Amino acid sequence: MRSRSIALVGLAVVAIIASACSSAATPVPGLKIGLVTDVGTLNDKNFNQYSWEGAQAGATAIGAQAPQSAVSSVSADIAKNIQSFVDQKYDVIVTVGFAAGSDTIKAAKANKGIKFIGVDQSPCLDAAGVEDPTFGCKGDAAALLPNLVGIQWKEQQPGYLAGIVAASISKSGHIAAIGGTAAVPAVPNYMLGYANGAKSVKSTIKVELQYISAAPDKAAFADPAGGTAFAKQLLAKFTDVDVLFQVAGLTGNGVLQAACDAKIYGIGVDVDQFLSTPDTAKCTVVSAEKKLSKNVSDQIQKVKAGTFKAGTAKLDIGSNDVGLSPFHDSASLITPATQKLIDDAVAAMKAGTLKACDENAFGGCNIPK
Amino acid sequence: MRIDLRVPLARARGLIALPAGAILLAFIVGAVVMLVSSPLVTGHFDPSLPLRTYAAIVEGSLLSVNALVDTVVAATPLILVGLAVGLGFKAGLFNIGGQGQFLMGAVASAAAGAALAHESPIVAITLSVVAGVVAGAAYGFIPGLLKAYTGAHEVVTTIMLNYVGIQVISYLITGPLRAQGASFARSPDVQNAELPAFLNVGTGHEAHIGILVILVVVPAISWLLYRSTTGFEIRTVGANPDAARYAGMQPRRLVILSLTVGGMLAGLAGAIEILGVSGYMPAAYATNVGFDAITVALLGRATPGGIFFSGLLLGALRAGAPLMQVKAGVPVQMIDLLQGIILFFLTADVIVRYVFRVKAARAKLDELQTVTRSYGSGTGKP
Numbered sequence: 001m002r003s004r005s006i007a008l009v010g011l012a013v014v015a016i017i018a019s020a021c022s023s024a025a026t027p028v029p030g031l032k033i034g035l036v037t038d039v040g041t042l043n044d045k046n047f048n049q050y051s052w053e054g055a056q057a058g059a060t061a062i063g064a065q066a067p068q069s070a071v072s073s074v075s076a077d078i079a080k081n082i083q084s085f086v087d088q089k090y091d092v093i094v095t096v097g098f099a100a101g102s103d104t105i106k107a108a109k110a111n112k113g114i115k116f117i118g119v120d121q122s123p124c125l126d127a128a129g130v131e132d133p134t135f136g137c138k139g140d141a142a143a144l145l146p147n148l149v150g151i152q153w154k155e156q157q158p159g160y161l162a163g164i165v166a167a168s169i170s171k172s173g174h175i176a177a178i179g180g181t182a183a184v185p186a187v188p189n190y191m192l193g194y195a196n197g198a199k200s201v202k203s204t205i206k207v208e209l210q211y212i213s214a215a216p217d218k219a220a221f222a223d224p225a226g227g228t229a230f231a232k233q234l235l236a237k238f239t240d241v242d243v244l245f246q247v248a249g250l251t252g253n254g255v256l257q258a259a260c261d262a263k264i265y266g267i268g269v270d271v272d273q274f275l276s277t278p279d280t281a282k283c284t285v286v287s288a289e290k291k292l293s294k295n296v297s298d299q300i301q302k303v304k305a306g307t308f309k310a311g312t313a314k315l316d317i318g319s320n321d322v323g324l325s326p327f328h329d330s331a332s333l334i335t336p337a338t339q340k341l342i343d344d345a346v347a348a349m350k351a352g353t354l355k356a357c358d359e360n361a362f363g364g365c366n367i368p369k
Numbered sequence: 370m371r372i373d374l375r376v377p378l379a380r381a382r383g384l385i386a387l388p389a390g391a392i393l394l395a396f397i398v399g400a401v402v403m404l405v406s407s408p409l410v411t412g413h414f415d416p417s418l419p420l421r422t423y424a425a426i427v428e429g430s431l432l433s434v435n436a437l438v439d440t441v442v443a444a445t446p447l448i449l450v451g452l453a454v455g456l457g458f459k460a461g462l463f464n465i466g467g468q469g470q471f472l473m474g475a476v477a478s479a480a481a482g483a484a485l486a487h488e489s490p491i492v493a494i495t496l497s498v499v500a501g502v503v504a505g506a507a508y509g510f511i512p513g514l515l516k517a518y519t520g521a522h523e524v525v526t527t528i529m530l531n532y533v534g535i536q537v538i539s540y541l542i543t544g545p546l547r548a549q550g551a552s553f554a555r556s557p558d559v560q561n562a563e564l565p566a567f568l569n570v571g572t573g574h575e576a577h578i579g580i581l582v583i584l585v586v587v588p589a590i591s592w593l594l595y596r597s598t599t600g601f602e603i604r605t606v607g608a609n610p611d612a613a614r615y616a617g618m619q620p621r622r623l624v625i626l627s628l629t630v631g632g633m634l635a636g637l638a639g640a641i642e643i644l645g646v647s648g649y650m651p652a653a654y655a656t657n658v659g660f661d662a663i664t665v666a667l668l669g670r671a672t673p674g675g676i677f678f679s680g681l682l683l684g685a686l687r688a689g690a691p692l693m694q695v696k697a698g699v700p701v702q703m704i705d706l707l708q709g710i711i712l713f714f715l716t717a718d719v720i721v722r723y724v725f726r727v728k729a730a731r732a733k734l735d736e737l738q739t740v741t742r743s744y745g746s747g748t749g750k751p
Contacts, residue, residue: 039655070694071701074655076646083573084691098553099651135550183543183554215539215652
């Protein structure tokens with residue numbers, strides 16, 4: 001018994017001595033940047049990861065110390081993590097995802113000295129400056145919360161361009177898109193744009209739009225095996241579908257896998273999936289992108305430069321913040337005629353003469369009943 | 370007259386030795402994991418990482434009024450659901466349905482809160498809390514009824530009902546309960562049904578009145594178990610259903626009662642989380658409280674007092690997690706790891722006994738026996 005006790009005490013002593021010998025952290029001047037993730041993990045090949053890369057790039061660009069991340073494992077963690085950065089006197093706090101919107105507004109209201117960047121959020125306030133979950137948005141968010149910017153994208157525009165590509169390379173005239181959930185506006189935005197883009201090429205084309213889950217849960221965005229199964233089911237029902245667009249995050253990577261297995265074309269989403277998911281690169285023709293990392297980095301640089309603009313930054317093709325990725329190995333599939341259709345659509349959307357979908361007051365798509 | 374403290378002290382030691390040993394070993398193993406993985410966090414081997422991590426957890430959970438409030442707020446649902454699981458253990462039942470019962474309580478109180486958002490706070494809060502408790506009770510009643518009259522094992526039915534619960538919530542929040550507007554799927558704000566804060570108002574570390582419930586519920590469950598006839602019957606059924614039946618007790622009634630009261634407690638926890646912390650419910654409400662509560666109940670040896678303290682401990686880990694991430698750069702998954710290792714050492718108690726030379730406990734390990742033998746033995750029918 002004694003020898004065992006001595007061993008345990010010895011272990012503790014060694015640990016304490018080792019700890020005491022640690023190097024003291026030297027404070028680096030400049031902005032302190034913190035990032036609070038949406039529920040999940042940091043390396044999710046999705047919003048969390050690309051926002052984090054953007055925060056790191058932004059910090060490097062302005063010469064600030066490396067940013068710090070706080071991962072949320074359950075819903076209640078988001079507010080606690082934000083508060084922790086507030087307590088530690090951080091200067092810029094990036095919060096990721098629609099679900100963090102309410103907590104971000106509350107924190108921005110209580111801490112006017114801290115700049116908040118909400119990824120995939122659109123601060124909507126009533127006249128009294130309180131969050132308006134019914135999206136009446138009577139209050140001027142930029143004036144009421146001058147320290148908060150929400151970043152959103154017109155996903156329907158890259159979706160539209162992906163639809164042009166899909167309709168052009170489809171031989172059967174039957175294409176499909178699989179979304180994680182219609183409950184997150186970005187997803188139907190992509191999908192409705194996709195259907196409209198395809199129909200602009202060929203009005204008779206059949207487009208299947210299917211959603212995996214009713215809610216933005218694990219099945220919708222974090223279940224690759226489920227995505228493969230869902231896609232296989234769809235392909236078994238519609239055997240002539242020969243292009244499959246995924247709008248489902250990690251779940252969607254399984255959708256691309258199913259496309260590869262069935263030897264049909266896949267289209268990636270959010271980032272250039274030819275590069276980000278090499279396993280399915282061989283069947284990934286193109287990806288409908290939004291420049292998430294760049295846009296988060298841009299906002300951090302604006303804070304440093306003093307050009308920070310509060311409210312909602314609705315990013316679109318006019319500033320090239322959304323668009324199509326390079327075609328990589330699939331360039332031979334894209335005929336000059338298809339490329340012209342894409343170029344014309346981009347030009348028309350930039351000029352404002354072409355709407356990728358029936359847009360609502362917030363720049364998203366009205367979902368047909 | 371001298372009071373001999375040796376007997377009660379020895380008894381307390383017998384009760385505490387195993388959980389304390391499990392916790393200590395978990396922190397040592399956790400430190401080793403952090404040492405080994407420190408190059409991933411700091412870019413080089415950093416022997417100070419474990420100490421900095423534990424220091425940040427302690428600072429974030431204990432060393433200020435804000436930190437203490439965070440700990441109690443995080444501990445409240447863990448204690449309530451822990452009591453639900455512990456009550457099951459006392460009746461010889463392994464209730465894994467805390468998660469589903471918590472979620473049903475949460476969604477019911479979110480619905481009631483949204484409907485009563487403009488009533489006076491007393492009416493709105495009371496009815497919303499009652500809605501949560503009733504929904505949780507109903508969701509505990511179902512597996513109780515199935516167990517009592519069909520012999521369907523509560524481990525199976527409660528796990529399945531957890532999944533059913535998630536889908537029901539998904540339907541309700543994306544459907545009839547969804548707040549109107551272009552926003553993502555969530556229920557409307559509960560507004561006047563929100564539990565008011567009484568401490569640290571406006572600091573981001575508010576203490577809401579829901580945490581006071583613990584002061585009532587823990588003694589109440591203790592009274593129920595150890596001072597009431599029903600409690601005696603519950604414990605007798607848990608220890609030996611045949612003897613209980615022979616003694617004229619009704620095991621069926623007691624099984625239903627235990628799971629229903631457990632459901633009430635878990636539903637109450639859900640109501641307090643929604644009305645006190647978030648103020649609304651998103652369609653994909655992520656929580657682990659139902660599973661963490663199993664660790665709480667085992668760590669607390671299924672006694673109300675033990676569950677109170679083990680709930681505070683796990684609440685402290687959760688409350689300290691944000692500061693741990695911010696100051697030490699260790700991801701929140703470290704807390705899950707620590708909890709997992711604690712649970713491992715609790716169930717593999719032979720290891721703890723060997724290291725710390727704890728004799729086979731004189732106090733009965735009935736809750737552990739319930740876990741290890743509950744599935745796959747016996748007829749199932751009470």
